[in-house]
Amino acid sequence: MPFLSVKNLGVSFGGLKAVDGFSLEMGKDELLGLIGPNGAGKTTVFNLLTGVYAPSQGSVSFNGKIISKLRTSAINDAGIARTFQNIRLFKNLSVMDNVRIALHGSMRYSPLTGILRLREYWEQEEETDRRAVEILEVFGLSDAKDEKASSLPYGRQRKLEIARALGSSPKLLLLDEPAAGMNHSETSELMDTISFVRKKFSVAILLIEHDMQLVMGICERIVVMDYGTVIASGSPEEIKSSKVVIAAYLGE
């Protein structure tokens, strides 16, 4: 059984089929790129995978479990974490709290234990802080841990979002345009970070990206979408020379 298996996934908004008959299989340690022209339905696929939208057809199975009927938080518990195209940080909370919230599921103490500040509370909170700092260090954010998330510069906010996603110890990480708005050197740095994160946290990564430098540089396999469905898939070389893909981007 494949690690992630998406079969014939689809959703329509009114009369518009945003995603239609989307199928995908992904291995346990794969780094897969999802590309396509604007409006192809890439982000909608992410929203379907994470339960933000309920699919009107098809199924998603992940790690041997059908997840297409679960709510978003349960899908996160099952091991899928994501970032958002338009950064969605907890803006008024500290950098540390942003990651702490993602570690919520790793703590077990009850509200009463928390209020009475019993030993379990301290132990688990300290463990959480330790892990949060560890993750922040990977992204070079530990010096800013007590700052408000909204006070970070844009590039660091993007990094914090990835850090937060890793907080829930996912097995699959969905990155929605991680390099959006970054310059060339920031993108190169991000590529290194992604490769590093993949090994360090041993997660599979599925990423949406328009930046071809990044996609062609780090993805082993690329899936191309247009009009809500897969039109091509293969290695970066195959995709670069595919007629269908060139047609989708530039027209016939």
Add this chain to the structure above:
Amino acid sequence: MEEIRKKHFRSFAINFLLLAALYAIFLASFKSGILNNYYQGLICYMLINIMLTVSLNLTTGFLGQLPLGHAGFMAVGAYASGIFTKTVLLPPAVSLALALAISSLMAFACGIAIGVPALRLKGDYLAIITLGFGEIIRNVILNLKITGGTSYRGIPQHAGFTSIFWITAACVYIISALISSRHGRAILSIREDEIAAEACGINTTFYKLFAFSLSAAAAGAAGALYASYQTVLTPASFTYNQSIEMTIMVVLGGMGSITGSIASAAVLTLLPAFLSDLAKYRMLIYSILLIVIMIFKPAGLLGSREFSMRRLIAKLRRREAN
């Protein structure tokens, strides 16, 4: 890490000592007659308002929803405790403890019953549905036999300054301790971004309901204290105006600031009593005040900051050392 625990314990100790001192000062001035019965009543009323404001802040400031039915939950608690203490005769302390438990449980249950449908809605819609709930409660109370219609009299006075003071303190502690636990962070994350919170594994439906019902339960407990102190209940004291006044107190003090809520509840309860000539214009003054605050300090006086005694002491010490 030990450091954090120590810091926390120091904070707790300082606040507790301060509270004990405050309690002693109040008690001494009541006993010696510096403050007469009228003022004692006023202070008890202020404490109950603090409890209501802090608990409302849990849903308004921390969860980021706008309910307008807090007086309804208070009414549920007040009548539950009033009826219980009047019909089941027990020693005062036992009776009060049971009444508090019963009324907060009743209000908690109402919170769940209202919350399940209402929390699917947001903003104005949630405000309207909870406003409706408050009015329904008031009308039910007005028409039931067991609640005595327009007034319910003869409730034994089990609550006094001492019990009200310490129960309010406990309630404030519970809510502020909750906020700095994983559950509190889950509640805050919903205010910040619901979709992102879900994506981080927070079951937002559960935590919304949790915060909302907990805040209702605290309002119920405040209602129980009110009933056991006032000894007479009238549905007219639980109108939507009351809910709105509590909301004003929260907004004025700062949404998401517990110390702000305490300060604004205290000021807004005591001020009208001292400016009794202006009592007629109270609501007018409130409205103007609110507009001014919204223009110049939209997050409330304290915003989401907290005043910390430990921090203040540390600061003063540092200054002295220099």
